[in-house]
Amino acid sequence: MSQSEDKTIAEGVMKALGRVIEPDFKKDLVTLGMIEDLIVKDGNVVFTVILTTPACPLKEEIKKACLSALSSVAGIASVDIRMTARTTGGGAREGKAAIDGVKNVIAVSSGKGGVGKSTTAVNLSIALSRLGARVGILDSDVYGPNIPMMLGVSTLPKQINNRWFPPKMHDIPVMSMAFMAPPGAPLIWRGPMLHGIITQFIRDVEWGELDYLVVDMPPGTGDAQLSLAQLVPVTGAVIVTTPQEVALSDSRRGLAMFQKVNVPILGIVENMSSFHCPHCHHETPIFSTGGGEHAAAELKVPFLGRIPIDLAIREAGDSGRPIGLAHPESPLSEAYLKIAGNIASRISILNSEFQPITLGNLAQAT
Numbered sequence: 001m002s003q004s005e006d007k008t009i010a011e012g013v014m015k016a017l018g019r020v021i022e023p024d025f026k027k028d029l030v031t032l033g034m035i036e037d038l039i040v041k042d043g044n045v046v047f048t049v050i051l052t053t054p055a056c057p058l059k060e061e062i063k064k065a066c067l068s069a070l071s072s073v074a075g076i077a078s079v080d081i082r083m084t085a086r087t088t089g090g091g092a093r094e095g096k097a098a099i100d101g102v103k104n105v106i107a108v109s110s111g112k113g114g115v116g117k118s119t120t121a122v123n124l125s126i127a128l129s130r131l132g133a134r135v136g137i138l139d140s141d142v143y144g145p146n147i148p149m150m151l152g153v154s155t156l157p158k159q160i161n162n163r164w165f166p167p168k169m170h171d172i173p174v175m176s177m178a179f180m181a182p183p184g185a186p187l188i189w190r191g192p193m194l195h196g197i198i199t200q201f202i203r204d205v206e207w208g209e210l211d212y213l214v215v216d217m218p219p220g221t222g223d224a225q226l227s228l229a230q231l232v233p234v235t236g237a238v239i240v241t242t243p244q245e246v247a248l249s250d251s252r253r254g255l256a257m258f259q260k261v262n263v264p265i266l267g268i269v270e271n272m273s274s275f276h277c278p279h280c281h282h283e284t285p286i287f288s289t290g291g292g293e294h295a296a297a298e299l300k301v302p303f304l305g306r307i308p309i310d311l312a313i314r315e316a317g318d319s320g321r322p323i324g325l326a327h328p329e330s331p332l333s334e335a336y337l338k339i340a341g342n343i344a345s346r347i348s349i350l351n352s353e354f355q356p357i358t359l360g361n362l363a364q365a366t
């Protein structure tokens, strides 16, 4: 095949890909600058699709759409599509200093305690990591910092030349309020002390390169939570709730708190949705049904998904091996993967609104 024939095919490929619409951004892949390194040799086509997050739930859909678009281009002998990602970053919003190496910060919060906020934060971190993202966790829950226990972390961070090196578990660096006090000792934080520790976590920790830093917030929407939300450069917040009627008022308070500090809400996760009895297979809505979804609709924020009550989640959390690792193929792990994908998509969309996606921006974001 001659060079000019290959050139004609390359032009046809770009034209065809110019008709493939990215479902989230509602623009075509070429306009979005998502196609790179196109090579055509003897009719064999190779190119790379650059996604805005490795955790993109639409990865396969986009690949299929490309293949289908290329079927109309004459002369193609074979197609090799490489899917990769350069996570876009939220940038430093509202004049807050960004965390070194960290592209996006996700705050996981709840209107009240005990709804499974920490469990959700841990499992979403594992899910994002399984989807290919680089993830870290900051456990800022002053009242009950139990993320190290849930992840089975038994070592403390190392301090070298005023820099903190967090312990890693399952390749996820973890910093926690729990490291700041001996086990069992009550953690009583006064405002300025809390401010100092969180500032250190943001400024002095070597997180490495992260696509997402998941922050487990203290439960509730009081002053401590508000000042934390103010201090941490959050890209977006996830509100965890149970399905009862109070879900709406709890979520509303969460929404109001983040609105005060101009943090966008990524959406609501409903935890402890219903209980599927492993013995009689009866479905019991222990904490009622649908509260999370109603709250999301009422507050006009996305509903990110629901997680049922399941003994396996509690056991996995207590044993330091979260469900996504203990039972990666289970429907529960699938549910977390789906929610993680939704969150990653929402962040990509937010970042594109904050800073329109162009080839230049994608390059800067690497």
Ligand SMILES: Nc1ncnc2c1ncn2[C@@H]1O[C@H](COP(=O)(O)OP(=O)(O)OP(=O)(O)O)[C@@H](O)[C@H]1O
Pocket: 110, 112, 113, 114, 115, 116, 117, 118, 119, 120, 141, 144, 146, 219, 271, 272, 273, 307, 308, 309, 310, 311, 313, 314, 315, 317, 318
């Ligand atoms: N979907 C679930 N199914 C079964 N058990 C769950 C589920 N979600 C959380 N749990 C369990 O409920 C308990 C409370 O969860 P967790 O500590 O995550 O809540 P929290 O909202 O972070 O609490 P706190 O307010 O103390 O920070 C834990 O024992 C956890 O294992």
